[in-house]
Amino acid sequence: MFTLTDRLEDEIEIEGEVYPLDLSFDVVLRFFDLMDDDIFFDTEKIDISFQMFVLADIDFDFETKYKVVQTIVETFIVDKEDSPSSDSSGGDNKKLYDLKQDAEYIYASFMQEYGIDLIDMQGELRWEKFIALLGGLRDKTKFKEIIGIRGAKLPSGKEMADERKRLRELKQIYALKKDQKTKEQELNDMFNILSGGKKDGH
Template sequence: MFTLSDRLEEDIEIEGKYYPINLFFDVVLRFFDLMDDENFFDSDKIEIAFEMLVGTEKDFEFETKYKAVQAIVTSLIIGVENKQKKSSGESSDKKIYYDLKQDAEYIYASFMQEYGIDLIDQQGSLRWEKFKALLSGMRDTTKFKEIVGIRAAKLPTGKGTEEERKRLKELKEMYALNKDQKSREEELDYMFNKLAGGN
């Protein structure tokens, strides 16, 4: 969970020793790309993810790597607050109206517009937690938030709304996501559960 009172986690304990973690936003985005890549088996994804996220060349058993990746994803990438909501019975069915890959140009432009931050220059520097906080804090006047608003908007009904309805429908088609978005939490939970069953 992102707080202003604690420092960001810099390392992870594995078998009694601490190793640095790489949680820059660009590393996490590459991790998501890896998870979406159907050319790799889930076990291969864990091996590669461990190399990406944990700064050590020391070799560990697969089970250890699996647990380390799961811990990083659960507590730092997805966030424990999502897990707490799920366990307390709160709805996690919130529809997702953006895709970090498909909307990359809009996100880049909106970071420049809102904060004067060049995300290309921030690779290897800006932490994932800060990136998420800045992304969610953007004003509706940014291109990214405008597009998310269009996707989330309900088509108007009633007399006199035909033109408005037609225009919104066109905008929805123009900015439609390439595929239905499942939550990252759902996808990653599925993968971890499948691997846990096979271990």
């Protein structure tokens, strides 16, 4: 939970030893890309994810890596990525943005709203701060404008025919490439498979 009274956790204890974490926003985004990559088996994704998040120079068994990655995802990532604070869907739970597909709009909006260059902030801006700032973007920014278009209902009535046509065209222009499951659903599916004993790489 993001608060203004506690410092962001930047380390994790594994088998009695404490190791620093890298939870900068670009690392988390690369983690999401990894989860969507069909080239790797789920077991390989766990191994790579562990290396991305945990700054440790020793190797651990798979079970430990699995538990650590799951803890990191559930504690720091999933509930924040799917936060309704950056979703103007009106509570219908429809996915209205994609962090990868909308990268240019997000970048431009951070520059417009905060004067933050996200490229320069790679490796520095924490994921939790990134999500908080993303949710705080005003409607005038390109990102929020597009979310508004995707979530808007087509107006009814003959007198609204032109507006309905205009909005429909905008929806087609800014439509997400696919009807995606939430990151939480995707990650839960993976963890459920692995926890079921399918740890042979298939």
